Amino acid sequence: MTVSNAVLRERRAAAVPQGVATSMPSFIDRAENAELWDVEGRRYIDFAGGIAVLNVGHRHPKVIAAAKAQLDRFTHSAFQVNAYEPYVALAERLGALAPFSGPARTLLLTTGAEATENAVKIARAATGRSAVIAFTGGFHGRTMLAMAMTGKVVPYKRNFGPMAGEVYHVPFPIAHYGVSVEDSLRALAFLFAADVDPEQVAAIIIEPVQGEGGFHQAPVELLRALRALCDEHGILLIADEVQTGFARTGRMFGIEHSGVEPDLLAVAKSLGGGFPISGVIGRADVMDTVMPGGLGGTYGGSPVACAAALAVLDVIAEEGLLDRANEIGARLTARLAAMQDRNSLLPIGHLRGPGAMIAFDMLAAHGGDEPDGAAAKTLVQRAHQAGLILLSCGTHGETIRLLMPLTASDAIIDEGMDILERVLQA
Structure with missing residues (x-):
């Protein structure tokens, strides 16, 4: 019935x-x-x-076939206990695709919020700093640190305070809202003068195209200016590619439209073709600053999801x-x-x-x-x-x-x- x-x-x-x-x-x-x-x-x-x-798409035949094949072998071991080849293979593929000029490392997780939070964890470990700068309208997840970085109160922050500390926001440039790149950079300069020393900032996180914020693309001039500021002050630039990644913008990653190299990428969503998987792809020298045991998760990089994600990358290339x-x-x-x-x-x-x-x-x-x-x-x-x-x-x-x-x-x-x-x- x-x-x-x-x-x-x-x-x-x-x-x-x-x-x-x-x-x-x-x-x-x-x-x-x-x-x-x-x-x-x-x-x-x-x-x-x-x-x-x-x-x-829903149920792409190659993705479903890859997941079924993995289901017939094993579904879980926890990579931190018994490692498996699909995790390594996917890390290799993502590292090769990442828009870095040098070698990369990849951490695999489960959700987009895990990806953004772990990107910040890694940035803090690599820099020895704690502050994070994000943008109004940005969406980085619903867990506590990710929620603090998200630049929208209703419905994501209301009644959930206090927020995680040392997270600051500057306006995202949107022309028809009357906010220019110059306005954003001026606000960032005011922030450095009034609220947080740039030498205490671990990372700036930005979506190459805001998702929940309204599909506004980060102007190339802004991304270049952020890269220059990060280089000047030893800050790491995190590209939140959770929604923009894996061909959606006409590039593998949205940041590639700008020619600007980030230090870390947070990825999720379309990576798994419907299976829950996320990750942080980063410059090898940055990623390797975390001590063994500092990263991971019980379900992070599920073998079934890894198999599906490898098929997704094949489909993107082949089709x-x-x-x-x-x-x-x-x-x-x-x-x-x-x-x-x-x-x-x-x-x-x-x-x-x-x-x-x-x-x-x-x-x-x-x-x-x-x-x-x-x-x-x-x-x-x-x-x-x-x-x-x-x-x-x-x-x-x-x-x-x-x-x-x-x-x-x-x-x-x-x-x-x-x-x-x-x-x-x-």
């Missing part, structure tokens, strides 16, 4: 705390590439990708997903630009994003800049009712982000965009 969405919602309400929010009212039964079906058999086109986790991301981005941008010019549709604007990390804002009026978070929320609900999964984000909840699998066909993408155009009808 098929269980209904309504019955499952009642069971969920009785068993799961309300703090675990769910965007969609339906319960998923199965999925394939860029399509989902709920427990009542209704089909949806997936433009969310499990929040940027499924760059290679040309870096180029495919750019093709998808061009296709989306062309459609959205045409929609933006139509007065018969709800007002949208600020089209942006590298590769297939595309977003637009819902606006209060055509041609204006005032954000409309309520309209974005309504649009997500209308899209779901019409069979399209969308996500909103941004400082005011005004941004609609598009994160379909890079393996989605043109036909599926066009079908999803047709639905989006229909639900944008004023």
Whole structure:
């Protein structure tokens, strides 16, 4: 007997705390590439990708085959107890792909928050310092240090204080919010003068493209200035690539668009193709400053997830997903630009994003800049009712982000965009 969405919602309400929010009212039964079906058999086109986790799509055959093969051998030993080859192989692959000019080392973990927190741990060990600088609008996770680094109070910090100490924020440059690169750098200079000596700063952490913050790309001038400041003061630069990594932006890592070399990369999400895995990739001299036993975790670098991740990297290379991301981005941008010019549709604007990390804002009026978070929320609900999964984000909840699998066909993408155009009808 098929269980209904309504019955499952009642069971969920009785068993799961309300703090675990769910965007969609339906319960998923199965999925394939860029399509989902709920427990009542209704089909949806997936433009969310499990929040940027499924760059290679739901259940890619090569990823599933690799995971099944590993399941037939063993599922767990804890790498700190009995090591296994898939962990080493994945560390080798990631180190070779990392945008460092010298040798790299890789620590494997389970979640994105683990990755950002361990990147800071490593930076503190390497520098002998404790302070961390992050940016407003940035999202680095929900655990205590990651939450402190996240630059948004509601819903991530409210009622969870006090925050971890020695974490400072500076404004992220967004032109239509009236914040320039010069403003960000001036605020950083004020921070160094008023609140924290740069000689006490272990790391600056930044997303090459903000995820939850609204898909705003870090300007090249900002990243170059941060690199220069880090070099001047002995600070380590951490690129949070949890959402931008693994072909989403048209490069393997988002920071590569700038030509700036970070010292550490935090990775997760699409690395595992749906299996939970994350990591920190760093310069070898930095990574090796931590004493044996200082890093790790019981489930870190699960052998099944490692096998899946190795298959993900194969798929990205074999199916040309870096180029495919750019093709998808061009296709989306062309459609959205045409929609933006139509007065018969709800007002949208600020089209942006590298590769297939595309977003637009819902606006209060055509041609204006005032954000409309309520309209974005309504649009997500209308899209779901019409069979399209969308996500909103941004400082005011005004941004609609598009994160379909890079393996989605043109036909599926066009079908999803047709639905989006229909639900944008004023």
